Amino acid sequence: MLAGLVLLEALSILLFAILLINRQAHEVHQRARLRLAHQASSMALQASEALRQQRPGWVGLSVTMMAETPGVARAMVTDAAGNVLFASAGEPEEMILDRAERAQIPLKAAKEAKVFDFGGNRMESVDAIYTGADLRGYAWVETDRAWDYEQLNTIERGTVMFGIIWICASTLLVLLMARAISRPLAILHRGTRALMDAPDNGSNFPLPVTVRNEFGDLIEAFNRMVASIKEQRSGLNDTLSLLDSMLANAPIGLAFFDRRCRFVRVNSVFAGMTGVPLSRHLGRTLPELLPEPVAQELEDTVQRVFLAEEPIRDVELSGKGGLLNLPWTWLVSAYPVRTKPDEVRWAGVIVLDTSERKRSEEALRRTEKLAATGRLAASIAHEINNPLEAVTNLLFLLRNFCSLDGPALDYATMAEHEVRRISEITQQTLRFYRQSTLPARASMSELLDSILNLYHVRLNTLGIAMERKYDPNMDLYCFAGEVRQVIANLVGNAIDAMPGGGRLIVRARQSRHWRDEEMAGVRLTIADTGTGMSDEVRARIFEAFFTTKDVTGTGLGLWVSHEIILKHRALVHVRSRAASKGGASGTVFQLFFPDNQDLTGQGRKVAATASA
Numbered sequence: 044m045l046a047g048l049v050l051l052e053a054l055s056i057l058l059f060a061i062l063l064i065n066r067q068a069h070e071v072h073q074r075a076r077l078r079l080a081h082q083a084s085s086m087a088l089q090a091s092e093a094l095r096q097q098r099p100g101w102v103g104l105s106v107t108m109m110a111e112t113p114g115v116a117r118a119m120v121t122d123a124a125g126n127v128l129f130a131s132a133g134e135p136e137e138m139i140l141d142r143a144e145r146a147q148i149p150l151k152a153a154k155e156a157k158v159f160d161f162g163g164n165r166m167e168s169v170d171a172i173y174t175g176a177d178l179r180g181y182a183w184v185e186t187d188r189a190w191d192y193e194q195l196n197t198i199e200r201g202t203v204m205f206g207i208i209w210i211c212a213s214t215l216l217v218l219l220m221a222r223a224i225s226r227p228l229a230i231l232h233r234g235t236r237a238l239m240d241a242p243d244n245g246s247n248f249p250l251p252v253t254v255r256n257e258f259g260d261l262i263e264a265f266n267r268m269v270a271s272i273k274e275q276r277s278g279l280n281d282t283l284s285l286l287d288s289m290l291a292n293a294p295i296g297l298a299f300f301d302r303r304c305r306f307v308r309v310n311s312v313f314a315g316m317t318g319v320p321l322s323r324h325l326g327r328t329l330p331e332l333l334p335e336p337v338a339q340e341l342e343d344t345v346q347r348v349f350l351a352e353e354p355i356r357d358v359e360l361s362g363k364g365g366l367l368n369l370p371w372t373w374l375v376s377a378y379p380v381r382t383k384p385d386e387v388r389w390a391g392v393i394v395l396d397t398s399e400r401k402r403s404e405e406a407l408r409r410t411e412k413l414a415a416t417g418r419l420a421a422s423i424a425h426e427i428n429n430p431l432e433a434v435t436n437l438l439f440l441l442r443n444f445c446s447l448d449g450p451a452l453d454y455a456t457m458a459e460h461e462v463r464r465i466s467e468i469t470q471q472t473l474r475f476y477r478q479s480t481l482p483a484r485a486s487m488s489e490l491l492d493s494i495l496n497l498y499h500v501r502l503n504t505l506g507i508a509m510e511r512k513y514d515p516n517m518d519l520y521c522f523a524g525e526v527r528q529v530i531a532n533l534v535g536n537a538i539d540a541m542p543g544g545g546r547l548i549v550r551a552r553q554s555r556h557w558r559d560e561e562m563a564g565v566r567l568t569i570a571d572t573g574t575g576m577s578d579e580v581r582a583r584i585f586e587a588f589f590t591t592k593d594v595t596g597t598g599l600g601l602w603v604s605h606e607i608i609l610k611h612r613a614l615v616h617v618r619s620r621a622a623s624k625g626g627a628s629g630t631v632f633q634l635f636f637p638d639n640q641d642l643t644g645q646g647r648k649v650a651a652t653a654s655a
């Protein structure tokens with residue numbers, strides 16, 4: 044822009060100079076014409092005066108004098124016929140008028156001197172010499188154009204000098220302006236460009252502040268703005284990275300839907316659940332990717348979120364699929380995503396694959412039954428063992444009875460043989476039941492966590508609030524699998540007692556034996572705000588097959604648990620208040636597991652108390 048300014052100025056100066064020079068040239072020309080006319084008429088006057096006074100010699104003098112005048116190249120006087128009488132240079136006789144000069148002669152009657160151009164750059168003036176009315180001749184004066192041009196050249200030189208000085212001065216001014224305005228502007232321009240092209244590249248900033256004026260302030264303000272944008276952007280990027288990593292690494296399926304129930308975003312876990320590549324989800328609807336009726340159920344959930352603009356929790360969906368065509372269950376929660384307070388733009392869906400948990404719950408239930416069956420078989424075997432021993436002894440005596448005849452002896456031997464088989468079977472059954480893993484140190488918190496996580500879904504679905512309080516570094520020397528089963532039984536019973544919701548409290552802490560201060564161990568409390576038990580029920584809970592749950596109960600859970608408690612030389616204490624008694628109902632099971640016990644030996648009954 045500034046270069047353009049300089050160019051414009053140079054052009055206008057050039058134009059101005061041309062105009063000025065032209066004007067001057069014109070004026071010089073005009074002046075020369077006037078001067079020439081004047082010189083010719085004054086020479087004609089002098090000549091006519093000289094002729095009138097009969098002094099022709101003065102005419103020659105006048106010619107010579109005229110020729111000496113600055114700006115005159117040649118002067119001469121001719122007679123009326125054009126013959127040269129006097130000339131400033133050369134001999135008059137040798138001189139003749141040339142054609143251009145001769146062409147002027149018919150105009151001799153003119154009152155004034157006549158100026159004319161002839162040949163090249165030459166200009167000449169002619170005036171008639173009269174004495175009275177007689178035309179005596181002509182006075183000719185030729186100008187010295189070089190002298191005129193000298194003047195013109197001086198003007199030209201002056202103009203050019205002026206132009207050069209003017210251009211230099213304005214260029215200097217422009218340079219100063221450039222330093223003060225255009226450089227900072229150019230820096231700003233480059234900075235803006237760089238910011239637009241590569242917003243994350245901070246190498247160009249801060250921009251250099253080269254001047255101390257309003258433009259310098261502008262650059263400083265720009266630098267501050269860029270720094271603040273950068274800070275905001277970095278904060279935003281951090282948040283986005285956090286969210287992205289959460290989305291990518293959360294062990295739950297996450298998906299977002301727009302109002303037309305099309306996928307907007309999903310994470311890899313969700314893609315893993317649907318079995319469709321991640322990239323194929325975007326823009327598709329649920330029925331395009333998932334089998335019915337799951338697609339419809341999920342779509343209904345999403346639509347309900349958009350309609351109610353409220354979250355929906357714990358919807359259980361199930362089906363069969365995958366490589367092994369195994370049954371699966373999903374626990375789905377959906378919630379509205381608002382971009383403005385009054386506008387739900389997307390629906391977020393969280394999917395928890397609870398198939399494994401379901402299977403574990405099932406397995407737990409089966410283990411409980413199996414353990415109970417084992418224990419039942421063992422106690423039957425145990426009970427059979429004593430009479431069996433008596434029968435074996437009696438058969439032995441019978442066989443050795445002397446009055447026995449042959450066939451009777453055979454029968455007795457056969458009976459003895461069969462009885463021995465029965466005995467073997469019972470022995471085997473007992474051995475099988477007693478065989479279990481060796482005791483070891485187990486983390487109490489892991490044990491509790493694993494059980495409570497297993498019941499998580501049931502707790503949520505029933506609206507039971509859980510309160511857990513235990514030291515994560517606490518451990519216990521025990522048969523972990525069996526202790527686990529006891530806890531699972533107690534928690535399961537507590538949940539069964541709260542079908543309409545309530546509170547479940549699970550606590551564990553290092554403690555001492557209730558009666559023996561020397562004995563350290565772990566005290567475990569499992570309490571609920573459920574239906575509670577009447578005294579009659581509480582008195583029988585450890586009995587086999589005692590249940591108040593009709594079809595769903597086995598009545599074996601606490602019976603097996605009691606056995607395990609005895610095996611660990613642990614204590615159990617039950618307090619319960621039935622709903623029928625009025626006031627707050629609920630049950631508290633307290634257990635004390637002594638630590639560092641010799642558990643390899645046969646368990647002996649320490650204590651099992653039940654009190655109101």
Ligand SMILES: Nc1ncnc2c1ncn2[C@@H]1O[C@H](COP(=O)(O)OP(=O)(O)O)[C@@H](O)[C@H]1O
Pocket residue numbers: 532536537540571573574575576580584589590591592595596597598599600601602630
């Ligand atoms: N926390 C509890 N609240 C109320 N009743 C309980 C609780 N725990 C156990 N019971 C009672 O003890 C009975 C026996 O429990 P259990 O041996 O586990 O068998 P099941 O659970 O199969 O009924 C239950 O049927 C129930 O009546």
Ligand SMILES: [Mg+2]
Pocket residue numbers: 532535536600601
């Ligand atoms: Mg039970």
